[in-house]
Amino acid sequence: AxxxxxxxxxxxxxxxxxxxxxxxxxxxxxxxxxWYVQSPGQGLQLLLKYFSGDTLVQGxxxxxxxxxxxxxxxxxxxxxxxxxxxxxxxxxxxxxxxFKTIFGAGTRLFVKx
Amino acid sequence: xTGVSQDPRHKIxxxxxxxxxxxxxxxxxxxxxxxxxxxxxxxxFLTYFQNEAQLEKSRLLSDRFSAERxxxxxxxxxxxxxxxxxxxxxxxxxxxxxxxxxxxxxxGTRLTVV
Numbered sequence: 001a002x003x004x005x006x007x008x009x010x011x012x013x014x015x016x017x018x019x020x021x022x023x024x025x026x027x028x029x030x031x032x033x034x035w036y037v038q039s040p041g042q043g044l045q046l047l048l049k050y051f052s053g054d055t056l057v058q059g060x061x062x063x064x065x066x067x068x069x070x071x072x073x074x075x076x077x078x079x080x081x082x083x084x085x086x087x088x089x090x091x092x093x094x095x096x097x098x099f100k101t102i103f104g105a106g107t108r109l110f111v112k113x
Numbered sequence: 114x115t116g117v118s119q120d121p122r123h124k125i126x127x128x129x130x131x132x133x134x135x136x137x138x139x140x141x142x143x144x145x146x147x148x149x150x151x152x153x154x155x156x157x158f159l160t161y162f163q164n165e166a167q168l169e170k171s172r173l174l175s176d177r178f179s180a181e182r183x184x185x186x187x188x189x190x191x192x193x194x195x196x197x198x199x200x201x202x203x204x205x206x207x208x209x210x211x212x213x214x215x216x217x218x219x220x221g222t223r224l225t226v227v
Contacts, residue, residue: 032213043204043218051213090155094213101216103155
């Protein structure tokens with residue numbers, strides 16, 4: 001069965017510092033991978049996705065993620081965090097030939113001045 | 114296109130009452146999904162429609178829950194005899210057909226059962 005693990009429940013970084021949010025997935029083959037962001041009381045917005053090809057994918061708002069097959073990981077990064085990045089971040093997986101997206105429990109990002 | 118729209122945004126109801134939520138997906142999307150999200154958790158899959166056909170229901174969806182998409186456009190999610198454990202954010206999403214297509218989410222309906 002597909003599953004997603006986000007080991008960090010919450011992370012605090014200083015504004016301007018770099019960020020890395022961890023994500024590990026479980027799936028028999030290479031799945032489709034996504035990162036979504038959710039602001040309080042809002043729906044989810046797609047940041048980026050990986051389907052195939054280049055393992056480093058670029059997304060919106062300056063985010064990028066790297067797919068590492070050997071580690072079953074898809075970590076999200078940003079070189080310089082802004083206060084407006086404070087939100088909850090969800091890693092998600094979708095199997096090939098499948099239709100439903102499975103989400104991790106999320107990592108809440110706090111940004112301090 | 115204004116994206117996925119959900120109505121109402123908030124609903125407070127007394128235990129035992131019935132509630133119905135509506136979702137209007139992105140117009141050209143054939144696939145529609147309902148998810149439930151509780152505090153501190155990621156969205157959990159509830160059910161999926163391909164056009165008007167409901168193709169999968171999670172075991173999370175008890176007999177008190179029913180979803181429809183009568184003409185393959187908007188969808189409704191009804192909860193009968195609500196319980197306090199039903200309090201959650203109910204998210205609707207839609208996507209186009211094809212491999213690996215991403216889901217676009219609405220802003221959700223926050224249900225509070227008192």
